[in-house]
Amino acid sequence: MINANIYEEMKKALEKEIHQHNFAGQNVSIRCKALSAVEAIGKPEHDDYPIIKGKEVMVEAVFNGARGQAFTDAFENTDYRVEDLLNLDLDSNSKRASFISGLNAIFRYLNLCDKTVHCKDAEPKQCSEKLFEKIESGKKVLLVGHQPRFLEVLASKCNVRAVDLDKDNIGKEFFGVVIEPPEMTSEALAWCDLIFATGSTVVNGTITNFLNKDKPVLFYGVTISAPATILNLNTYCQCGH
The missing domain is CATH 3.40.50.11590 (Rossmann fold)
Structure with missing residues (x-):
């Protein structure tokens, strides 16, 4: 059974990795920015995808060279230290997009997950x-x-x-x-x-x-x-x- 508050569960998992790998206090930032449609999905054969139609954006976070992405309809262009993600109030799509993209980037850096960057073109x-x-x-x-x-x-x-x-x-x-x-x-x-x-x-x-x-x-x-x-x-x- 999955915890009713899945966001707290994700924060706890992230906190464990931050402490285990000594990421806290390091001068490392997560830069969250919205990608253009071409940056996110390239130039596919069809033009009916939500991101191409301007309905969604792809937010990307980068942590020590590892990239993590998240689709969203609201975003912020900002920098976070890794420990800042633990204190984010996940009460809006823009904050959740920053948190999830950052989580994806950190877990990708640690090889705890893969496929954190969207496919392109064909x-x-x-x-x-x-x-x-x-x-x-x-x-x-x-x-x-x-x-x-x-x-x-x-x-x-x-x-x-x-x-x-x-x-x-x-x-x-x-x-x-x-x-x-x-x-x-x-x-x-x-x-x-x-x-x-x-x-x-x-x-x-x-x-x-x-x-x-x-x-x-x-x-x-x-x-x-x-x-x-x-x-x-x-x-x-x-x-x-």
Whole structure:
């Protein structure tokens, strides 16, 4: 069973590593900055990804050369010492984005997780083409977060429902699937065989909606890398770096 306050659990795991490796007090900063769409995802074949449409940004933290990223709709460009992350009030998407990207960078530096940097160019499509190595065709899948390549592939062989926070997507049909509002999440959870959720739920604070639901859950993307290691979550990220 996962601790109800997963952010405190992540802070405790980070604090353990900071003390164990003597990072506290060092003159080392975590620089959190928002990347441009090209920096984050390159130039993929399709232009319907949220980051290209300006709906999200990728925040990147760098710790001793190791990079950690997190998708978010709100961000801050700032520097933190590693121990400062432990005292952050994680009461906003921007603060959670800084914390998660920093956590990913530190855990990547320590080789405690991998795939903390987003794939680029043709790789997002290649990642989607490998989905059925992880997800069984014919399943009822709830896609959390409108990731167009994943929706396109899943809709070809599965019964899919999709919920999204972006009001511009809600009510629109993509690949035969109408995007539903977050208010439909509970009903969709009861309906599905599998939850396939964006890792950015750990930044927007909705991740706990999909944990301990007696349904298998698979989180996708680089944002969830270190949190998944700490919380023992199943992940999908075939082409991350």
